[in-house]
Amino acid sequence: MARSAGKSKTTIGVDLGGTKVLTGIVxxxxxxxxxxxxxxxxxDFDAAVEEIVETVSACRAASPDASPVALGxxxxxxxxxxxxxxxxxxxxxxxxxxxxxxxxxxxxxPVFVTNDVRAATWGEWTHGAGTGTRDLVVLFVGxxxxxxxxxxxxxxxxxxNAAGELGHQTLVAGGRTCRCGNPGCFEAYVGGWAxxxxxxxxxxxxxxxxxxxxxxxxxxxxxxxxTVMSAAGQGDAFAVRLVDDTVEYLASAxxxxxxxxNPARLVLGGGVIExxxxxxxxxxxxxxxxxxxxxxxxxxxxxxxxAGNAGIVGAAAVALHGVEADV
Amino acid sequence: MARSAGKSKTTIGVDLGGTKVLTGIVxxxxxxxxxxxxxxxxxDFDAAVEEIVETVSACRAASPDASPVALGxxxxxxxxxxxxxxxxxxxxxxxxxxxxxxxxxxxxxPVFVTNDVRAATWGEWTHGAGTGTRDLVVLFVGxxxxxxxxxxxxxxxxxxNAAGELGHQTLVAGGRTCRCGNPGCFEAYVGGWAxxxxxxxxxxxxxxxxxxxxxxxxxxxxxxxxTVMSAAGQGDAFAVRLVDDTVEYLASAxxxxxxxxNPARLVLGGGVIExxxxxxxxxxxxxxxxxxxxxxxxxxxxxxxxAGNAGIVGAAAVALHGVEADV
Numbered sequence: 084m085a086r087s088a089g090k091s092k093t094t095i096g097v098d099l100g101g102t103k104v105l106t107g108i109v110x111x112x113x114x115x116x117x118x119x120x121x122x123x124x125x126x127d128f129d130a131a132v133e134e135i136v137e138t139v140s141a142c143r144a145a146s147p148d149a150s151p152v153a154l155g156x157x158x159x160x161x162x163x164x165x166x167x168x169x170x171x172x173x174x175x176x177x178x179x180x181x182x183x184x185x186x187x188x189x190x191x192x193p194v195f196v197t198n199d200v201r202a203a204t205w206g207e208w209t210h211g212a213g214t215g216t217r218d219l220v221v222l223f224v225g226x227x228x229x230x231x232x233x234x235x236x237x238x239x240x241x242x243x244n245a246a247g248e249l250g251h252q253t254l255v256a257g258g259r260t261c262r263c264g265n266p267g268c269f270e271a272y273v274g275g276w277a278x279x280x281x282x283x284x285x286x287x288x289x290x291x292x293x294x295x296x297x298x299x300x301x302x303x304x305x306x307x308x309x310t311v312m313s314a315a316g317q318g319d320a321f322a323v324r325l326v327d328d329t330v331e332y333l334a335s336a337x338x339x340x341x342x343x344x345n346p347a348r349l350v351l352g353g354g355v356i357e358x359x360x361x362x363x364x365x366x367x368x369x370x371x372x373x374x375x376x377x378x379x380x381x382x383x384x385x386x387x388x389x390a391g392n393a394g395i396v397g398a399a400a401v402a403l404h405g406v407e408a409d410v
Numbered sequence: 411m412a413r414s415a416g417k418s419k420t421t422i423g424v425d426l427g428g429t430k431v432l433t434g435i436v437x438x439x440x441x442x443x444x445x446x447x448x449x450x451x452x453x454d455f456d457a458a459v460e461e462i463v464e465t466v467s468a469c470r471a472a473s474p475d476a477s478p479v480a481l482g483x484x485x486x487x488x489x490x491x492x493x494x495x496x497x498x499x500x501x502x503x504x505x506x507x508x509x510x511x512x513x514x515x516x517x518x519x520p521v522f523v524t525n526d527v528r529a530a531t532w533g534e535w536t537h538g539a540g541t542g543t544r545d546l547v548v549l550f551v552g553x554x555x556x557x558x559x560x561x562x563x564x565x566x567x568x569x570x571n572a573a574g575e576l577g578h579q580t581l582v583a584g585g586r587t588c589r590c591g592n593p594g595c596f597e598a599y600v601g602g603w604a605x606x607x608x609x610x611x612x613x614x615x616x617x618x619x620x621x622x623x624x625x626x627x628x629x630x631x632x633x634x635x636x637t638v639m640s641a642a643g644q645g646d647a648f649a650v651r652l653v654d655d656t657v658e659y660l661a662s663a664x665x666x667x668x669x670x671x672n673p674a675r676l677v678l679g680g681g682v683i684e685x686x687x688x689x690x691x692x693x694x695x696x697x698x699x700x701x702x703x704x705x706x707x708x709x710x711x712x713x714x715x716x717a718g719n720a721g722i723v724g725a726a727a728v729a730l731h732g733v734e735a736d737v
Contacts (some may be wrong), residue, residue, distance in 0.1 A: 234564075234573075235566075241672025241705070242544075246561075246705075247672075249669075251669040252667075253581060254581075254583050255583050256659055267662065272583070338578075339581075340670075343667075344568060345570060346569055347569035347570075375575055377498075377575075378573075378575060
C-alpha cells in the first residue's frame with residue numbers, strides 16, 4: 084500500500100460544538116492541509132457520528148496525498164479520555180455516549196476523545212502562541228470562559244479530568260449569579276453573555292446614558308457584547324465605561340491566575356479577545372503591577388494565534404501524541 | 411563507622427520563620443524522633459546559621475541512635491531550589507544568601523532548601539492528611555494564607571518556583587487592599603490579619619455592637635482574630651456575624667480553587683483553622699453545592715493533621731526525597 088506522499092505524518096482533528104462540526108487534516112507541524120465545516124445544530128448521537136464521518140471523507144478527498152494515522156476530537160463537555168466516552172455534553176444533549184469506539188469502528192483508525200477547551204489549549208501550546216514553554220495558561224474568553232493549564236510540560240487534568248475551569252473561579256464573592264449557579268464567577272463578569280447582561284442592566288438603570296446601545300441593538304434586552312464594543316468604538320461614554328469595567332475584571336482575575344499557577348506565558352484567546360485585541364495590551368501592565376513579583380518575573384501575556392483553528396489543530400496534535408505514546 | 415541503629419533512615423527537618431527556628435530529626439515514616447525550638451527574632455544570616463547548627467546538635471544529642479543522612483529546610487521566602495540560595499525573605503530581612511551551601515559546609519550532609527509553605531505541604535502530603543492522593547491542594551490559613559498544590563503526583567512549582575500563592579487570588583475584585591498591594595485578595599478577607607482589620611473597622615462603625623470585642627481586647631485597634639473567635643464563642647451576635655462572613659469568604663475562595671485545580675482532596679490547616687475546626691465542616695457543604703459537579707465528584711475536604719510539625723516533617727521528607735533522587 085502506498086504511504087503518505089507528504090513528508091509529515093498527518094492526523095485528523097475534529098472540533099465538535101453544539102452548532103458545528105469542524106474537521107481538518109493536520110500535519111505534524113500543525114499545518115491544516117484540508118478542512119470541512121458543517122454549521123447546523125448537531126443532531127442525535129448516531130446522526131452526529133455520520134456527520135463527522137462525512138466531514139472526514141470530504142477532507143480525505145480534498146487532500147488525497149495525506150494518510151491520516153489517527154483522529155482526535157474535542158467535545159464541548161465532560162469526557163473520559165481512557166474510554167472515549169462522553170459523559171455529559173449539555174450543548175449536544177448527550178449523556179454517556181461511546182463516541183471514541185463508535186468513530187473508531189466507522190473510520191478504522193485510533194480515535195482520541197478530549198474536551199474542546201483542552202484540545203484548543205493543546206493547539207495553542209503545540210503550534211500557536213504557547214510553543215516553547217512548559218508552564219502555560221491558555222484562557223479562552225468567549226460567550227463562556229474556559230481555560231487550559233500546562234504545568235511542567237504536562238496538561239493539568241485534575242482528579243476527575245475537570246481541572247482548568249478558570250471561568251468559574253470566584254472573582255466577586257457574593258456577586259452576580261453565574262450560569263453554573265455559583266455567585267461571583269469570573270465568567271459572570273467577563274464572559275460574552277455576562278457583558279451583555281451587565282449592559283442590559285445598566286441600560287435599564289440609565290436609559291438616557293444607554294441610548295446608543297438601545298439604538299444599535301433595537302432594545303435593551305437585545306444588547307450583546309458586540310453592541311457594547313461597537314458603541315465603545317464610536318466613543319460612547321456609557322459603553323466605554325462598560326468596557327473599562329470589563330478590562331478591570333479581566334485583569335483582576337488574571338492576577339489571581341498568575342499568582343496561583345505562576346505560568347511563564349499567559350495566552351488570551353476566544354471571541355471577546357479576538358474582537359478586542361487591545362484588551363491584551365491593557366491588562367498586561369495591570370497584571371505586572373498587581374501580581375506578586377516572584378510570579379511575574381518571567382511572565383509574558385500574549386494573544387492566541389490559531390483563532391478558530393485551535394480546536395482542530397489541537398485535537399489533531401492530541402491524536403498524534405496518542406499514537407506516538409502507544410508505540 | 412556505625413550505621414543508624416534505628417530501622418528507618420532519618421533526615422533533619424528545619425522550619426525557619428521570622429521569630430523561630432524549629433528543628434527535628436524525622437524518620438522515613440514521618441515520626442519526629444527529637445525536636446528543638448528556638449523562639450526569638452532570627453538574627454542576621456551568620457547568626458541564624460549558628461542557631462540552626464545549635465538546634466541540630468541538640469537534636470542529635472537527644473536522639474543519638476539516629477544518623478540523619480541529609481537536612482531539609484523550609485524558609486519563609488523565595489528560594490532557589492537548585493542552588494539553595496534564599497533570594498528574598500522579608501520576615502528575615504535576607505536577600506540572596508547562600509543558605510544551602512553554608513549549612514552544608516557546617517554540617518557535612520546534603521542540604522535541600524525549600525519554601526516553608528511548600529515544605530508544610532510536603533509534610534501533609536507524605537505523612538499527614540494528604541497521604542494516598544496524587545491531586546491535592548493544601549491551604550494554610552494563618553496570619554497570612556499560603557498553599558501548596560500537588561498535581562498528578564508532583565508538587566506544582568510554576569515557571570519561577572512561585573506557584574501556589576492561593577492567598578493572593580482575587581476574591582473581591584476592587585476590594586480590600588492586601589498586604590501584597592493587590593486589591594481584593596483572598597488573604598485580605600480571611601487571613602488572620604484581615605479578620606482583625608475587618609473587625610476593627612466594624613467596631614469603629616458600630617461601637618455599641620462591638621462592645622464585647624473592645625472589652626476583651628482593650629481597644630478597637632487591639633482586636634485580633636482570636637478576640638473575634640472568643641467573642642463569637644460566647645454567642646456575641648456582632649462577632650458571630652464577622653465569623654459567618656469569614657466562613658462565607660473562605661468557602662467562596664475554595665469554590666474557585668476546586669474548579670481551577672480539581673483536587674481529590676483539599677486539606678485545610680494553619681492557625682485560623684486549628685482554632686476553628688468547625689470551619690471545615692461549615693465550608694464543606696457550600697463548596698460541594700457551588701463548585702462544578704465534575705470537579706467535586708471525588709472531592710474530600712479535610713483538616714490538616716500535623717499542625718505545627720508539618721514544616722519539619724515536610725522539610726525532612728524533601729531531604730529524604732532529595733538524597734534518594736540523587737542516588
